[in-house]
Amino acid sequence: xxLTTTQDGTTFxxxxxxxxxxxxxxxxxxxxxxxxxSGAKTCVFDLSQLNSIDSSGLGMFVVAHExxxxxxxxxxIRGAKGHxxxxxxxxxFDKILTLEEA
Amino acid sequence: xxxxxxxxxxxxxxxSRAVENxxxxxxxxxxxxxxDSSVVLALxxxxxxxxxxxxxxxxxxxxxxxxxxTEWQPDLILTDxxxxxMDGFELCRRIRSDGSLSDIPILVLTGLEKLEERIKVFxxxxxxxxxxxxxxxxxxxxxxxxxxxxHLIKRLKEYKERVADEIDLARSMQVDLLPxxxxxxxxxDSMPVELASHYEASIGLGGDLWGMRKLGPDQLFVYLLDFSxxxxxxxxxxxxxxxxxxxxxxxxxxxxxxxxLNGFLHEILPVGQFATMFCAIIDFRSRQxxxxxxxxxxxxxxxxxxxxxxxxxxxxxFPLGLRCKSDxxxxxxxxxxxxxxxxxxxxxxxxxxxxxxxxxxDGLAGFLSAQPEETSCKAYIDAVLAxxxxxxxxxxxxxxxxxxxxxxxxxxxxxxxxxx
Numbered sequence: 001x002x003l004t005t006t007q008d009g010t011t012f013x014x015x016x017x018x019x020x021x022x023x024x025x026x027x028x029x030x031x032x033x034x035x036x037x038s039g040a041k042t043c044v045f046d047l048s049q050l051n052s053i054d055s056s057g058l059g060m061f062v063v064a065h066e067x068x069x070x071x072x073x074x075x076x077i078r079g080a081k082g083h084x085x086x087x088x089x090x091x092x093f094d095k096i097l098t099l100e101e102a
Numbered sequence: 103x104x105x106x107x108x109x110x111x112x113x114x115x116x117x118s119r120a121v122e123n124x125x126x127x128x129x130x131x132x133x134x135x136x137x138d139s140s141v142v143l144a145l146x147x148x149x150x151x152x153x154x155x156x157x158x159x160x161x162x163x164x165x166x167x168x169x170x171x172t173e174w175q176p177d178l179i180l181t182d183x184x185x186x187x188m189d190g191f192e193l194c195r196r197i198r199s200d201g202s203l204s205d206i207p208i209l210v211l212t213g214l215e216k217l218e219e220r221i222k223v224f225x226x227x228x229x230x231x232x233x234x235x236x237x238x239x240x241x242x243x244x245x246x247x248x249x250x251x252x253h254l255i256k257r258l259k260e261y262k263e264r265v266a267d268e269i270d271l272a273r274s275m276q277v278d279l280l281p282x283x284x285x286x287x288x289x290x291d292s293m294p295v296e297l298a299s300h301y302e303a304s305i306g307l308g309g310d311l312w313g314m315r316k317l318g319p320d321q322l323f324v325y326l327l328d329f330s331x332x333x334x335x336x337x338x339x340x341x342x343x344x345x346x347x348x349x350x351x352x353x354x355x356x357x358x359x360x361x362x363l364n365g366f367l368h369e370i371l372p373v374g375q376f377a378t379m380f381c382a383i384i385d386f387r388s389r390q391x392x393x394x395x396x397x398x399x400x401x402x403x404x405x406x407x408x409x410x411x412x413x414x415x416x417x418x419x420f421p422l423g424l425r426c427k428s429d430x431x432x433x434x435x436x437x438x439x440x441x442x443x444x445x446x447x448x449x450x451x452x453x454x455x456x457x458x459x460x461x462x463x464d465g466l467a468g469f470l471s472a473q474p475e476e477t478s479c480k481a482y483i484d485a486v487l488a489x490x491x492x493x494x495x496x497x498x499x500x501x502x503x504x505x506x507x508x509x510x511x512x513x514x515x516x517x518x519x520x521x522x
Contacts, residue, residue, distance in 0.1 A: 019455055022331050052456035054500065055330035055448065059374035062424060066373050083456035091378070091397035091421045 001027060002049075005034065012040035012073070017049035020057035028060045036071040043068060048079030048102050058087060065097055076100055125153045125242060128249040132157040132174065136167040136181035136193065137211070142236075146180065146211075149238045153245075164188030168196060171203060178249055179208045180232075183223065191226045198227035205255065207248040211236060269334075273306045276337055279344050281313055289314060293322055294386055294439070296508040298479035300487060301501075308501030309336025309377075310447050311343060315353070317383065323353050324507060325381035326398065326445040330374075330421075332501050339377065342370060356381045356394035357430035360422065364396070364430075367423030376421040380445055384437055386509065391437035394430045397421040399448050402467050406440025406509060411471025414463050439511045444470060444482065449500040453490055460490055479506035 001024040002017040012035050020028075035043045045061070061077060068075045079102035080088055088099060133155055137143040143160055150158050159174060161167035165188040167181070179197070183190035190210055197203045210223050213234040223231060232244055280301055289295055299312060309329030317323050327343060329336040346366050353359050359381060367377060380401050382393035393401065393415065400417035404410070415435075420428040437443070450461055461469065466486070473485055483504045490502075 022333075052452065054452065055328070055376070055378070056374075058421075059330045059376060062376075063374035083452075083459075090399075090417055091424075092418060095420070096424060 003027065003031065005031070007038055007040060010039075010041040012038050012043040013046060014043065015046040015049060017051075019052045019054075020050060020060065021052075021054045022056035025056065025060070028064075032064055032067045035073060036067070040073050042074050042076060044076045044078055046078050047084055048081065050080070050084050051082065053084045053087060058091065058093065061093070061097055074098070078102060124246045125155065125249075128177075128246070128253070129154045129156050131155065131177040131249050132159070133245075134158075134167060134170060134174075134176035134179045135160045136162075136164060136179060136185070136190070138162045138182065138185040142182070142211075142234075146236060146241070149236070149241055150245075152238075153242050155245075164190065164193030164196070167193055171197075171206075175203075176206060177252060178245065179206060180211060181208060182211050183214070190228075191222070194223070194227035205252070207252050209244060209248060269306045272334075272337065273303070276303070276307060276340060277301075279311055279313075279340060285314070289316060289322065292316070292319070294510045295322065296479050296510045298483050298506050300483050300504045302498065302503075303337070303501045304332045304449075304498055307334055307337035308332050309339060310501040310503040311340045312445065312503055312505045313347065317353060320385055320387040322384045322386070322507075323356075323381065324384065324443070324445075324505070325379060326401075326447065326503060326505055327377055327379045328398070328447050328501070328503070329377045335375075336501075339371070339375070343367075343377070353383075355432050356383060356392060357432045360394050360396050360419070360430040361428065364420070364422045364428045365426065368426045371423040376423040378421050378448075380417065382443065384443070384507070384509070389436060389438040389509075390434050391441075391443065392432050392434045394432050395419045396428075396430060399446060399451055400463050402444040402446075402470060403435065403437075404442045404444075404471070405436050406438045406442075406511075412442070412444060412467040414467050437509055439509050441509045442479070442482075443505075443507045445503075445505040445507075446486075447501055447503040449498050449502040450486065450490065450504070452500060453498055453502075461486075479508050482506050 001020050004015040006013045014031060065075050076098050078100040080099065088094065093099070133150060135143060135146055135158065137146065137160065147158055147160070159170055161170050163185040167179070181190045181193055194208055197206060197208060207229040208227065209230050209232055210228040211232050211234055212223060214220050214223070220231060229248060230244055232241055286297070301310065301312070303310070309332050310327070312326040314322055314324040329339040346363060360379065378397040380393065380395045380398035382391050384391045395417040396419040398417050400414040402412040403415055404412045416433060419430050450466060451459055451463065453460060469486065469489065470482055473482060483506055486504060
């Protein structure tokens with residue numbers, strides 16, 4: 001996972017690039033803590049540079065969604081494409097998460 | 103001046119006690135001293151005894167040391183460099199070239215001052231140098247460092263071996279979850295089926311599982327399941343699934359099975375963990391296959407009787423365990439003599455990582471379609487694996503499971519139309 005974070009008012013932006021996989025579990029948990037600590041109301045995961053994801057990676061988005069619900073922020077997933085987008089659609093993740101086009 | 107000397111002596115006593123305490127943990131370590139000077143040997147032995155080391159042996163040259171080592175595995179060797187018969191350099195080289203001894207720390211006692219000479223000692227295989235004349239606190243300090251290091255490495259190796267043994271045991275238990283010879287034989291003997299499978303866990307243990315069950319004389323339930331992640335955590339989930347499956351007496355339609363399994367997994371899986379699954383009931387009498395998918399990689403189907411190739415089936419559906427209640431959809435298709443069903447885990451589509459994968463869904467269907475018409479189930483799997491590995495033996499980063507089922511035209515069990 002190649003991660004870049006910025007904050008714009010009450011929106012936390014996390015650009016997750018390259019690959020999101022099982023080995024990123026710890027770093028991802030840290031990211032979620034960071035989002036909560038920032039006091040942001042919305043967290044946008046920009047996936048436009050994410051080339052691939054494994055099943056653990058998809059699970060992390062569900063964890064993020066629950067974490068947001070418990071800590072008062074809303075998760076938006078933006079710009080999924082290619083393999084990532086295909087897996088989201090295969091698992092109907094759009095019914096659970098808020099997905100936006102780029 | 104006298105006061106300074108007193109402080110110095112007190113400091114030395116404190117250091118000495120500290121070293122003594124450290125070495126107490128290694129009192130039973132076996133130390134071999136290789137030294138041809140009886141004076142130096144006696145001095146070092148006295149130091150070691152003073153620090154509580156109880157198992158000390160000596161040799162007067164490298165040759166004698168090697169003989170002792172074969173029957174008394176020392177934990178550490180202290181050796182001089184210049185000795186008759188076999189010097190310290192040669193002793194270091196011999197020890198390092200012997201697989202069973204190569205990990206032993208070798209501390210070389212040397213008066214060599216030049217850097218080049220000291221480097222040669224390390225090149226021969228020494229672990230560390232101790233300058234002559236030997237200062238007892240330095241000797242004890244270095245002994246402590248190397249005995250501790252050696253002890254930690256040994257513990258780490260033992261731990262690694264124990265974990266490997268346990269993973270081996272768990273692997274064999276997990277393999278037992280897969281359809282055994284008896285079930286496969288029973289299906290093949292009683293149903294018009296040819297089938298083949300391949301299962302390979304990424305680290306010995308994995309989150310994939312496939313299986314089947316005869317629902318009646320003409321109905322076969324077949325599934326392929328993949329828990330998110332891989333390794334020990336996912337493997338444990340396959341055992342949980344097996345418990346559910348074994349307690350599931352009646353399976354009616356695939357969608358109901360998935361809905362029930364979803365409820366079960368939602369109860370037990372932590373947030374973020376889930377499973378994808380494809381399951382189908384093949385009815386050899388009505389020549390229909392009814393399937394349902396929970397976000398599994400789209401299964402591939404070649405319908406017998408036509409000239410068409412493999413097509414991708416609809417794999418969309420909520421992964422299992424994500425939501426407390428999920429609905430699944432059944433779809434039915436013709437499955438007649440010659441029809442082939444090809445199931446696979448996502449490793450086929452994600453090797454190597456996307457977007458550089460060897461296969462995508464349509465690419466895999468095209469690859470199978472390009473195989474000769476008479477290709478057997480096993481040959482399909484072999485061809486896909488050969489393409490994935492490019493002919494090399496290599497480990498996949500994810501679990502690989504492939505199952506191919508064919509409604510055989512030729513087997514004795516094939517259902518005759520007259521049976522209707």
